[in-house]
Amino acid sequence: MAGTSRQLDTRLETVLDQLASVGTLDDLQTHILGLRDLFEVEHLVYHSVNAAGGQYAALSYDLDWVNRYIEQGYERVDPVVQGCFRRFHPIDWKSLDWSAKASRAFLHEALDHGVGNQGLSMPVRGPTGHFAVFTVNQSTDDEDWAGYRAEFLESLILTSHFLNNKALEIELGGNITDHKSLSPREVDALSFLALGCSRAEIADRLTISEHTLRVYIESARHKLGAANTTHAVARAISQGLIVV
Amino acid sequence: MIHYIFADMLNDYPKLRDSMFSDRATQFKDRLKWEVHVDQHGHERDQYDGEAPLYLIAGTPDGRHAGSMRFLPTTGRNMVHEHFLGLTDGVRIESPFIWECTRFCLSPDAPRDTAAKLMLGAAEMGLASGLSHAVGVFDARMIPVYRRLGWSPAILGTKGAGRDAVSVGLWAFTTDVLPLLRSKSGIQEEESQTWMLNAFGPRLVA
Numbered sequence: 018m019a020g021t022s023r024q025l026d027t028r029l030e031t032v033l034d035q036l037a038s039v040g041t042l043d044d045l046q047t048h049i050l051g052l053r054d055l056f057e058v059e060h061l062v063y064h065s066v067n068a069a070g071g072q073y074a075a076l077s078y079d080l081d082w083v084n085r086y087i088e089q090g091y092e093r094v095d096p097v098v099q100g101c102f103r104r105f106h107p108i109d110w111k112s113l114d115w116s117a118k119a120s121r122a123f124l125h126e127a128l129d130h131g132v133g134n135q136g137l138s139m140p141v142r143g144p145t146g147h148f149a150v151f152t153v154n155q156s157t158d159d160e161d162w163a164g165y166r167a168e169f170l171e172s173l174i175l176t177s178h179f180l181n182n183k184a185l186e187i188e189l190g191g192n193i194t195d196h197k198s199l200s201p202r203e204v205d206a207l208s209f210l211a212l213g214c215s216r217a218e219i220a221d222r223l224t225i226s227e228h229t230l231r232v233y234i235e236s237a238r239h240k241l242g243a244a245n246t247t248h249a250v251a252r253a254i255s256q257g258l259i260v261v
Numbered sequence: 262m263i264h265y266i267f268a269d270m271l272n273d274y275p276k277l278r279d280s281m282f283s284d285r286a287t288q289f290k291d292r293l294k295w296e297v298h299v300d301q302h303g304h305e306r307d308q309y310d311g312e313a314p315l316y317l318i319a320g321t322p323d324g325r326h327a328g329s330m331r332f333l334p335t336t337g338r339n340m341v342h343e344h345f346l347g348l349t350d351g352v353r354i355e356s357p358f359i360w361e362c363t364r365f366c367l368s369p370d371a372p373r374d375t376a377a378k379l380m381l382g383a384a385e386m387g388l389a390s391g392l393s394h395a396v397g398v399f400d401a402r403m404i405p406v407y408r409r410l411g412w413s414p415a416i417l418g419t420k421g422a423g424r425d426a427v428s429v430g431l432w433a434f435t436t437d438v439l440p441l442l443r444s445k446s447g448i449q450e451e452e453s454q455t456w457m458l459n460a461f462g463p464r465l466v467a
Contacts, residue, residue, distance in 0.1 A: 103269050103313040105334040105360075106390045112462020141357075142337035170391050174357050178336070200351040225350075226415040228433050232354060232394055239336075239356040 028055055029244035032176050036183050042073060045183060049075040052176070056169060059133050060154035063180045064098075068146030073184060082130035094119045101140045101150045107170060110136035111159075135162040137170075139177040147185065151177035175244065182242050199258055203237040206230060208259045211250045263382040263453065264318045265460035268310065277318055280326035282306055284368045293400055293424055309363065312338050317386065319371075319378045328367040328375040330383060332360045332395070341396055341429060348418030348429040354396050360387070362397040362432075377446035380410050384442060385457055387434035394431050401426035411441035 032055065039048050049061050062076040076083065085091075092098045096113040115124055128134065133156035141149040153173060155162065199207075202223070209219040220230045234246055241256075243249035253259045264277065271278045282304030289295045289305055297305050309331070318329040333339045335354055339361045342353055362383065367375055387395060397414060401421075407413045414430025421427055443450065 104267060105313075105315070105337070106461065109462045112458075142334050144336070144338055174391060178357055200353065202350045202352050228394070228415040228431050229417060232356075232359065232396070232431055233350075233352050235356045235358065235393065236352055236354050240353075 029172055029175055029179075030248065031055060032179055033242070033244055033248075036179055039183055040187070042075070042184075042187055045180075045187065046075040049180075050077055053077055056153055056173070056176075057165075058153045058155045059131075060152075062152040062154070063149065063177075063184065064152075065141075065147070065149035065181065065184055066102075067148075067188070073188070075180075075184075079131050082127065082132065085126075085130070091123055094123050096120050096123075097136065097138055097150070097152065101138050102148065104140045105142050106140070107174060108138045108140070109162075109166065110138070133157070135159075135165075137166060137173065139174055141177050141181045143181070143185070147181075149177070149181045149184070151180055178239070179242060199237055199240060199253070203233050203240075204253070204259055206233045207237055207250050207253045208261070210234070210246065211254060211259055211261045262320055263378055263448075263456050264316075264320055265382070265386060265456070266316045266318060268313045268316070271316065274324075276324045277320055277326055279304065280368070281316070281318060281329050281366070284326050285329075285364060285366045287369060288366045289364075295425075295427075307340075309333060309338070309340050317379060317382050319375050319382070321372075326368055327371040328379050329364070330362050330366075330379055331364040332362055332386075335359045335361055335396065340398060345398060345418075345427075345429050348420060348427075349396070350417065356393075358391065358393040360392060360395050362395045365397070365399050365403065374446050376406055377410055377442055378448060380407070380412055381439070381442040381446045381448055381453060382456070383432075384412065384434060384438050385453055386461070387432075388436065389457055389461055392434050394433050396429065396431055398427060398429055401428045404428070410445055412438040 032052065035048055035051060039045050049063060052061050053059065060077045062074065062078065064072070064074040064076070066072050096115055097110060100113040101108055115121060133154045135157055136152055136154045138150050138152040141151065151173070155165070205223060206219060209222065214222070216227055216230055220227045223230065234249070237253070238246060238249040241249045241252045243252050254261060264274065266274060286299045286303055286305035289297045290299050298307065299305050312333055315332040316329055317332065319327045321327050334357070335341070336357055340363050341349065341361050346353065365379070383395065401419050404413070412432065414432050416428055416430045419426055419428040
């Protein structure tokens, strides 16, 4: 869930602050490079395929490797692409099938070009046949990587959606989160939060359970493209969705 | 055992696949009389089976379907958005941390512990994938079953009555529900962790 720790929130707010100034796909490529430090990894990749089959990628891999990949059509043998397409859960590269001879050869070549041995890929599924994957990549051992996953998973999932929103916004024009309207219930929940009511009070006033309230708030957070609840309230106010 | 099968892998399990769609026809069309489409093979499939869902299937020792559930992300197309907004207070529930669960089905001759196995499988999957909640559409007569298994949904809304009653509810993913589900299903932790590992790889959260 959004908003579990202060450190995590700071990181996500930094991602969003930086993304706010991104206006073109070239900016997004630059932004991806900046995210490496924030997420403490060697490489990051955002790759999207729209309903019409159009592709776009922003990534930090070595350019020689990118060119080689495209020239060889490696998406056909890359277990990450094959294993993430039509999936919607975070996928550790260890769980993919690397047993085919072509996959093993591909992996060796990737490692030679500086791709790390560990990877975690977050597929993103949009409502209209849109598909994207956000990947972090690192050279390290299994134990270290398990610790990394536990610490970063949630913020990586959120970031995958922030990046995807931005890429769609650039592709389609306009701010797509503006078009995701909130229902009256979500507006009510955010309004009471803005007034400083506790969750128990709000649930009581809306005659819903606290679990239901949490889900309504999380839904509103997602639609507003916010990093956490406080940020969602601020965005709702600045967009004139709620009046305090 | 419990299988976690993504739609594009379902054809690798023809017996499990066919008996699942056939048991769904028995449950939703014949028993509950829901307005669902059954094809010439006697299989109940809808448009959401074509949206690349994840199936959680409890199998019998001879490889048939004993019970199942179907999951879709709430960020993509799903049934709750398109058919049940009236039962969620008009809120389009949408988050990468919430998946939709529909078509909870039990075979007519399912072993008694099947529901417990499915609920255990769902709980472990949610916890391993970093989910906070599942939003489910279910036959309202299942409510006492969920209660007995110690994992009741927060009910958002119900429409219809008796046989026709359909509810939408929220299940919170928490480790608290695991001990009772383990004892009711008779599945040991090592066993279910192996199934998880085969489907999802190493645990993503500690």
